[in-house]
Amino acid sequence: MRNPIALLRRRWSDSDDVRTDGGTVDSGQSFWNRDSVRSAPFWLPPFLLVGLFVYGAILWNIVLSLTDFQGLGSPDYSNLDFENYLAALADPIDGLLSVLPFVNGGAVEARSPSWAQLSVEPIWNSAWNTVVLMVGFTVVCLALGLALAILVDHKIRYENTFRTIYLLPMSLSFVVTAKFWLYMYNVETGLINVVITSLGFGAVEIVQNPDLKLPAVAFALVWQFSGYAMIVYLAGLRAIPTSHFEAARIDGASTLRMYRRVVLPQLRTATVSALVVLTVFALKAFDFLFSMYSGYQPGPSADILATRMVREAYANQNWAYGSTIAVVLFVMALFIVTPYIYSQYQRGEL
């Protein structure tokens, strides 16, 4: 009877009889003995799964975005073109103009005729919102996180408690944060309006106010993620030896100068890693908006690419156009992540 274990062993273990036969190696033997082949049970399954469900899905999505897939039925792959991209990015001037009234506080006006006959709208409005949210949220979050980290780093009492309190919101899901801030922002019972009215001012509509929508979303996200920025900065600060602070003080640096010229430059790595994570979070803030506005209809002043994408696909059944927006989001994320990964690669950390 053949013993399968022995067979496997023979096949998978280093063969003991090493021969010097002038460089010609038995090819069958060497194939099964290659490290890559012998380790296949470990890397092949995840390789296939990730390849199919991540990279395969991305590729399929790109192909879908080139079709005109709409409504029910299955996509027609015979006629691939960039029509959707042209529509999405159509008329930058008009597109940007369409942004302006809402920046000034108004709603989006009638569309300009050049793209009115298209079945879909360009994405400038939601793209602009995405960028505003991304930049605003990230910058405020980093600044607040740095300030908190510097405060907490001063060997204050109850340091661990503060750290936990600041970090706690991070552990909540987007859905919880959104519902929580809906209460906070409520016109009649929300804490913010209670404070405002008790000071003698009129109550302010926040959640449905086009002027305040995006800031309100950004604020809630800052509340949730500044603790994360703090932890990253705190780790960076802790990595700086005490003697650097002491050396700077002996050399005559004031506290402000010490932080600006000695500490901040050494926090560059921390800033970059926090920046990448936060920006990517801002890009995919879909579930937050989805929960806050009970669906994917936050209105033009808070519409970001992610909500737009889902709305086009599932509400309007513009599957191909939804895929197009997904690709745009994907490219934006690549633009943010690639320089970071490349710099890590150059420093030999990958």
Next chain:
Amino acid sequence: MARVKLEHVTKRYEDVTAVDDMNLDIRDGEFVCLVGPSGCGKSTTMETIAGLTLPTEGEVYIGDREVTRLPPKDRGIAMVFQNIALFPHMNVKDNISFGLRLRKYDSEEIDRRVQRASDIVQLEGMLERMPDEMSGGQRQRVAIARAIVRNPDVFLMDEPLANLDAKLRVHMRTELQRLHKELETTIIYVTHDQAEAMTMSDRIAVIDSGELQQIDPPLVCYNEPANLFVAGFIGSPSMNFTPGRVTDGGFTSESYDIEFDPASLGLSPGDSVTLGVRPEDVYPAEQRASVSDPSMTIEARTDVIEPMGDEIFVYVVTTDEMEMDFEAAEAGQLLMSVSPDSTIDVDQDIEVVLDRSKVHLFDDETGQAICHGLSPNAQTGTTTETETEAGDDD
């Protein structure tokens, strides 16, 4: 250049007293090492001089000024740190000139000073390099240049060589001495390495449990240690200690006796004392003739032998170790340093003598030294049978 004075400096943390009533008077241009075991308060002492910690009590003077509450930058000091503390994002030149730039010196003056400082520590052609492109020794030189460049009155060095490898450390030791000769600036140097302290300093301040034990030139600390702690800390390998009692005729212990006149030292029979003798003051009995004031012969047995090349360390056991517990056996052990051509072997019966003129006596209660070297007495040279058990060994 300035004198540094600490008056009754005490530093208490919540429940620990790190520095306890420290009085130090360091002369202008002196090289003083603060030496002691880890956690003895030497670094805290230096931090109070630097102004990085404020003392709970007491005053600090640098030059003629009282600086107790002054911020570090106004004290005229420069500091070199154990972990070197170069700013990793600045090149060598920017690191050296950091303090000058903060003080708004004009760029010509900065260039001139950086050039001079880097010449002194031999950093030619490295000014544009980043710290992570340099070796440990080079980085330490940059740190020293950063201290020199500001022409401080006092250099504070906190174990600057501790992170370097052994060979480089010895090399940097001589460089620091050369630097001191060249700059003639007061240097206060913290170390736990007594060899560093012995070789470099004009005076050693030995610190233990936050208290100053002794401040004297290295050889005085070595030859006339003020107390048991200093005697044990200075010197490598350290001094032999034998606990015992005073009798009518001198000193007695489990292992051997030494004769002297207790009255002349103000001791009375029954006082408990510890006798200390350095390894190089213990001789094999056959070299008795070359010993200036040999004691009575002590019978012993060799235990472990450590050949060092230029000398051999021999551990001899003066008591019958079979009957002793570990602690007592340790107390009855003597470390002897003999010349490298000696033929002493392990587990061999041997007779040793101590040099009476080099024997130290310490009061057991206070730990303070009673005398360094016993006065010669009439019995010198006679061989008296000791009352130890060791004689019955075979």
